[in-house]
Amino acid sequence: MMMLKTSDILKELSRTRRAAAGRDSRGRVHSAHAQRAASRVAPVGELDERVVFAARHSVVDTLARMGTSAQGLSSGDVEVARDLYGKNSVTHAKEDNLAKRLLDAFVNPFTAILAVLALVSLYTNVIAAAPTDRDPSTVIIIAIMVIISGTLRFTQETKSGNAAASLQKMITTTCTVLREGKEQEVPFSDLVPADIIRLSAGDMIPADSRVMEAKDLFVSQSSLTGESSGVEKTSAELPPVRGHRTSLTISDCDNIVFTGTSVQSGSATAVVLATGNQTSLGQMARVLDAKPPQTSFDRGVADVSRVLVRFMLVMVPIVFVINVITKQNWMDALLFSVSIAVGITPQMLPVIVTTCLAKGATSMSKQKVIIKNLSAIQNLGAMDILCTDKTGTLTEDHVVLERHLDVLGHDDDSVLGLAFLNSYYQTGLKNLIDRAVIERTDELAYCPVISDEEGTVEAVPENPIACLRDRYHKVDEIPFDFDRRRMSVVVADREGKTTLVTKGAAEEILSVCSSARIHGQNRPLTSKLRADIRARVAALNADGLRVIALASKKEPRPVGEFSTDDECEMVLMGYLAFLDPPKSTAAAAIAALHSHGVGVKVLTGDNDRVAAAVCNKVGLSPDDLILGSEIDALSDEELAERAEKTQLFAKLSPLQKARVVRVLRECCGHTVGYMGDGINDAASMRASDCGVSVDTAVDIAKESADIILLEKDLMVLDHGILEGRRTYGNMIKYIKMTASSNFGNVFSVLVASAFLPFLPMTALQLVLLSLIYEISCAAVPWDHVDSEFVARPRTWEARSIVKFMVWFGPTSSIFDIVTYALLFGVICPAVIGSSWAALAASAGTAAAAGLASLFAAVFQSGWFIESMWTQSLIVHTLRTPKIPFIQSRASAPLMVLTFSGIAIVTALPFTPLAPFLGLAPLPLSFFGWLLLIVAGYLLLANTVKILYIRRFGQLL
Structure with a gap:
């Protein structure tokens, strides 16, 4: 075949590529009319076309196709190729910039709801309000919550991202390349197609390449295919295609080495076929460019957001209409309705969710787990299939010698002793099989010395390796080659008697054996015995063991005359069975x-x-x-x-x-x-839903993962799953408790709006009450979660939130209405000295107006305090299906914050802030009634909780 000049081929390809890209030789844009001309380097199936061609053709044809020779490229050819193909590096996913990470941290469905409410409140409370009535407090409160939530998320994910990035150490890796007949070390990135490279044990494969020459070459392809054992690579072309199959896979290509794999043993010379994104690794990376699917966490957040929005869209207009009808003041009704909308929404939800996730990430980091994506924690807890x-x-992930057996399948240390001599004294680079044999021999308690021709073992109580080296020395060897698929070593004992020890694939060893050692005697290898041996090997293979056979021959010929011809009429000694053992x-x-x-x-x-x-x-x-x-x-x-x-x-x-x-x-x-x-x-x-990798993984795997383990251990992952469920448990308990409590408040407001002559609570009081309650819930991420809850997977269930609200919300409204009646009919008249009806009868006087204002302030103060007591104490009831404070106790931070919130709200009507907040002191008798109302509420709530669990099977 005529050899074309490399420079001519590369220049032609360069012109073809520029034409396909719509550019002329000067790089100017013109019509893209030559797309088909570049098809010679298009991928076919899973592999590049050049790889497929090289695998199916000889080395000579491959070199001609690539336009190179065994002497390598010239410097000019290298420059042309680099201009055409670029650097030999796979394009990885770009990291999000600062603006994108900030946007992701602050923009989500929960904060969007709050932002809409803030805008409405800004208009009604500030822009459209009279100068003396302007109140930006709601806007400020919502803004603070959004800022806290976004900052927490941004800080945690930045910290996690930096930790993950630190694992990817920047190491400059080089390879040996032959250019113009001279070897030189160059960085991986400088390789170009048609380069000739040298490979030896321990080398990373820098590019997809065709093997030209190989000696005992075994390559680890586990990162690409998952094969635990090393794969032999040869220079032979693949056999003709059978059937209708035309494409090739990585596992089919016994003469191709691929980027991202490594040489276990042996050496080789290869010609580079594809670099960078054209490699098999690069083509796999393209799959990762697609937008990732919506995860369980994403779907859950969206569902909960829709539930809250729908609830607001239904309840807020009803509250507005009722207040307009009963109070005849649409602006007050609008302001109150906006406050109700704020009260319905769990304002701290973004903060609580982010804090729960951040706390979970911190806990998992102590167990050597790095969280790249905070939402992955909940996805991990929701996982029901791994x-x-x-x-x-x-x-x-390493080979061990599981068994060393005689021909009948019994453990035999003499077989191990012979295997050690073969593995230890062979001069080639030790592969995984050799290392496993040597390690297993070193574990013996004695030296397995073959003491006579019958193969009995002399138990010598000393270091086995030192003993064998002392008793036997190497005389010669017959190296491994891919035609024989076996290798032999000749050793001599202290008396000078020589033994040829051969190991290899079972069929290859059987082909050179005429007898087998059974019970210390050499017996002819009959057809039946051969069939039994093959069945025994097949049984070991069925157990997942890789089998190597071992044979020997006494006094093969005089020293210095050994050759492959001596590998005949040998005695089959037994088998070595290897396994990548379970952890x-x-x-x-x-x-x-x-x-x-x-x-x-x-x-x-x-x-x-x-x-x-x-x-x-x-x-x-x-x-x-x-x-x-x-x-x-x-x-x-x-x-x-x-x-x-x-x-x-x-x-x-x-x-x-x-x-x-x-x-x-x-x-x-x-x-x-x-x-x-x-x-x-x-x-x-x-x-x-949740990708998990380890710090020793390849870069693309780590980039695709949401969670990175610093120890590749499923037990660590199990701990992470439980932590994810605790995280979800605290998030969902906050959402359900707050949503049901807020629903009860709205239901109570509806009743009050229909029957009370004044608002049951001012807009400012509603927002302040909500703020104090939400702050007291800030410790929810640190709350305990019952062991029964984390025993099974947990996913977001928006419908369960609605059921929870419908069952527990009206329960609190019953006692709110009781509180209304108590305040309106007993407490307020006792403080004022007059009923509301009497005040209404004398309306128009300054005294009556002042007393009416005080009447409303006392009423609002009473419900303000009662709401905080019931909202806070119900947290302890609804956080667990068990009896609160007895069978299940909240964490200390949650106990402190909830009772501190109750104390603060209870004290406010008695502080100098009371007039500014529209509150008034309450009589001591009110607190006696309050204790009865709260006790009754908690008793009823526990009863409803039992009925709810019986009906739906779970609480949270």
């Missing part, structure tokens, strides 16, 4: 999650057998597992039906994971969390 990857979450805490954490009402589902790109074995060990059922190949054939409805019953999904692509999460949310109605740390998990985290 989807998680397997590797590193349920497992330790010690995984089973307990999953049991805890289940006990708290959270179902766990494993979504992995790894092998189904391995995943099933892990699930069995941690308490999850692998029955009814769904494979990625099945998912594409199912409709959303069919997938939803199966997903409800399935706990394991295996061999999934990143988009299939995201689809499972979406179906569980949208079709099944679950609140879904997703925990992962790989690039293949990012789309699923974005599709979930």
